[in-house]
Amino acid sequence: MENILGKISQLYPLSPKAVELFLANMKKIALSKGSILFKEGEISSKIYFLERGAVRAFHYKEDKEITFWFGFEGEMVMTLHSYIANKPGYETIEVLEDSQLYEMDHNYLQDLYKENIELANWGRKMAEEEFLKAEKRFLSQQFQTAREKYESLLEQYPRITERVQLGYIASYLGINQVTLSRIRSDLRHS
Template identity: 35%
Template sequence: MHQKLFSALDRFVILSSKHQEELSKLVKRQELPKNAVLQELGETSNYLHFVEEGTVRAIYYQDSKEITAWFGFAGDFVSSFYSFVSRKPSPEKIVTISDCKLISISYETLQFLYEKDIIWNKLGRLITERYYMECQERILSLQSMSAAERYDNVLDRRPDILKKVKLGHLASYLGMAQANLSRLRSTWQNRQRINN
């Protein structure tokens, strides 16, 4: 029933059928339409979600301008992680940008699992370490890469991204104006045509 979730977790820790059954009883499946709010800005994040299908976007505001902090795609674990871990208000709002199927677990349930069995503790640690590395890579890309390098990097990691997100949202995520991203995109497409 939760095969996509178990396959994603197997990248970190192979769960026994007993552990899979235990987790299945504790998680909640939900389907949300496009433009649904998964996490409100300023509210404490109480759920960790696995994206079975669809795409979500995290937003924060700077001088009343909407900025994309990150995207979550099928196979990703998403939450306002800072809020989820610290139990402080979320600095970001999370919205669905397509119809989504999610599997969610509450903060309280996760703490219960951590106390119950070391395997859940290990799994939580490994997922947190992965999230930390991705955050560091994002910070380094914004600080040390040119706009063109950031765009190339995103396309290397997720070639289909422009089929899933709006150009303006991607530009915001990459820290550039939409017009600049449009130029980079044209240059990239021309390079692809020349190389093929």
């Protein structure tokens, strides 16, 4: 739980009592590389916290997978459409490495928000953080060159190329693998 608790306290420090309430309903699970955590078009009542491993979210468009986010240690993993609106998610979330996660029931978390102001504030901070990440991704896609997007991704996740297939990274950046290879080559020689 070290990675998860570290991320939680970094976002909004909680008292030991609030941490105890938060952890009370969690179930530890292990998933193998290639497992599907959420399927596009389904409603999920679960939220996951990634202790060890990596995931990606993607959507099918015209028989092509479009990757639009990655998750790593300490991060919360969910389909936002299910979490916020209790509607089917538009993404599939795949496990990229053998991973250890903690599962929590969505309703339990919502009850915690009602009962405990610390956890409600943590939830608000988490939502704000997700909003800022989404805005950053949007601005990056709109205003950065392919090279700048790749450099920003490496700044955010320095070891991503060791952990994630280059095809998924290219998809995330909105470029093809040939362009990504060229950018990587240029960076090595500059």
